[in-house]
Amino acid sequence: MQRRIIIAGGGTGGHIFPAIAIANALKKIDPETEILFVGARGKMEMEKVPQAGYKIEGLEIAGFNRSNMFKNLLLPFKLLKSLGQARRIINEFKPQAVVGVGGYASFPILRKAQGKGIPTLIQEQNSFAGKANMVLGKKAKKICTGYDGMEKFFPADKIVVTGNPVRGNxxxxxxxxxxxxxxxxxxxxxxxxxxxxxxxxxxxxxxxxxxxxxxxxxxxxxxxxxxxxxxxxxxxxxxxxxxxxxxxxxxxxxxxxxxxxxxxxxxxxxxxxxxxxxxxxxxxxxxxxxxxxxxxxxxxxxxxxxxxxxxxxxxxxxxxxxxxxxxxxxxxxxxxxxxxxxxxKLGNTNADMVIAKQVMALIG
Known part of the structure; x- marks a missing residue:
């Protein structure tokens, strides 16, 4: 059986490079795995992911703008539109698991996947969880964290402390x-x-x-x-x-x-x-x-x-x-x-592989 996995998120190098590291680890486990990235249009993942050899689709989504409140007026419309785009991507690609790495694009995709009963995994990189991930965490199957002590944000039985993936180079x-x-x-x-x-x-x-x-x-x-x-x-x-x-x-x-x-x-x-x-x-x-x-x-x-x-x-x-x-x-x-x-003492050179194994376990 060929495994199909979506990795969603991006916005900054801090989200994209760990996501690519996870994708590379998934390919090491099973080279036949088909991986599709989903990012935000106009953000750096649209360039960096294809450079790493993976396909990517872009959602029309933007984050909450803290410095210019006017720009937030269109947010509800963009979110609705991106949820529609996310539904189409999931229906066409038919993933068996979806990974969210944080950043704008992870919310619509994981939300839709969870609504369809597709298993989801969240990779929470920070020691203070983002609001979107806290919402998604309720229905996620696994939450891989970069730091310990994350029980205040997520259900304890879903947490696996993996550390954060670091680029192979x-x-x-x-x-x-x-x-x-x-x-x-x-x-x-x-x-x-x-x-x-x-x-x-x-x-x-x-x-x-x-x-x-x-x-x-x-x-x-x-x-x-x-x-x-x-x-x-x-x-x-x-x-x-x-x-x-x-x-x-x-x-x-x-x-x-x-x-x-x-x-x-x-x-x-x-x-x-x-x-x-x-x-x-x-x-x-x-x-x-x-x-x-x-x-x-x-x-x-x-x-x-x-x-x-x-x-x-x-x-x-x-x-x-x-x-x-x-x-x-x-x-x-x-x-x-x-x-x-x-x-x-806090260094972790194989977080990508530990996370990849957790993703594969969701598919079985």
């Missing part, structure tokens, strides 16, 4: 520190900081780093700075005078190289970023994005801070505190080793 990377340094034009043997704000960049991190560039040169510390598109030109101009120590990039595809080159990482606290940092075992300063749904990035980061596995600076405090915190961390070898050891 990071878990299986064999790049050496020398190759990584060479790739970014860095000098070998010097302390290196990697600052990354997710696929779209992070305003607070970028604006806090800008006035520190001269200090990097003075202290002989190198910086790999992924700015995201909006800040790239500003950063490039600012860094021109400090090019010996500061390397600016709009976007970095070879994340395994960047992690390998770094002694310390400054990062947002999305679930994917955290899962990757646990696997690569790097001391990290988190600056959580405060406008993420239910402020889940702060909860994610706090759960690591509680285990002495990370440092947290609030978004609004980044300008005042990032420099002091970073430069004192780099000098405190004992603290760096403690953070490295504790974050490494």
């Amino acid at each position: 990071i878990t299986q990377s064999s790049v050496t520190r020398e190759e990584a340094a060479q790739h970014f034009g860095l000098q070998r043997g010097k302390t290196t900081v990697f600052a990354v704000g997710g696929s779209l960049g992070a305003k607070a991190i970028n604006e806090a780093l800008h006035p520190l560039l001269a200090s990097f040169v003075e202290k002989d510390i190198q910086l790999i700075w992924q700015t995201g598109k909006p800040y790239f030109e500003t950063a490039k101009t600012a860094a021109a005078a400090y090019a010996s120590h500061v390397k600016v990039f709009e976007f970095i595809n070879l994340m395994d190289f960047a992690y390998k080159a770094a002694d310390v990482v400054i990062s947002r606290a999305g679930a994917l970023a955290i899962a990757e940092l646990c696997v690569v075992k790097k001391p990290v300063i988190f600056v959580p994005y405060p406008f993420a749904a239910e402020d889940h990035q702060t909860f994610n980061a706090q759960s690591l801070v509680n285990k002495k596995a990370a440092i947290l600076i609030k978004n609004d405090d980044a300008a005042a505190q990032l420099g002091t915190t970073l430069f004192s961390l780099v000098q405190n070898k004992a603290l760096m080793e403690q953070l490295e050891e504790n974050i490494g």
Whole structure:
């Protein structure tokens, strides 16, 4: 019997890359499995999923807009339309199981699948569950979580703590520190900081780093700075005078190289970023994005801070505190080793396979 599975969700790299990792694991278990992705039209999954070799259908759906209330007027119509599109996709593809990875497109598809009695599995990446997943969780067969202690959001008997899937090119990377340094034009043997704000960049991190560039040169510390598109030109101009120590990039595809080159990482606290940092075992300063749904990035980061596995600076405090915190961390070898050891304990390199086996078990 050929298995047919839908994987629904997306919106950001944080949802898409784990979804592709799960799809790859399903194919490893049974290469004959047919997988269809369902995403939101106009979002990055429509490009990234076909690049990974999978078919995708797009729904006309958008999320709740927290910054512009007018844009929410069309939401009920878009939701109704996407529910109709979801019904058509399910009727045509006839999946035996549906996986929701979070993001706009997962709700309509899982809702329709549950209405038809098709078994569903939710992959909840964050330590604070989203509202849509909490609703869907009531009828889901299994809920795979990235964090423990999720009983406050979901029925305890459905939860499987799997950790979050990490891209294979990071878990299986064999790049050496020398190759990584060479790739970014860095000098070998010097302390290196990697600052990354997710696929779209992070305003607070970028604006806090800008006035520190001269200090990097003075202290002989190198910086790999992924700015995201909006800040790239500003950063490039600012860094021109400090090019010996500061390397600016709009976007970095070879994340395994960047992690390998770094002694310390400054990062947002999305679930994917955290899962990757646990696997690569790097001391990290988190600056959580405060406008993420239910402020889940702060909860994610706090759960690591509680285990002495990370440092947290609030978004609004980044300008005042990032420099002091970073430069004192780099000098405190004992603290760096403690953070490295504790974050490494949370690393999970086979979450994708554990989740894939749970999906296959739903089909039988």
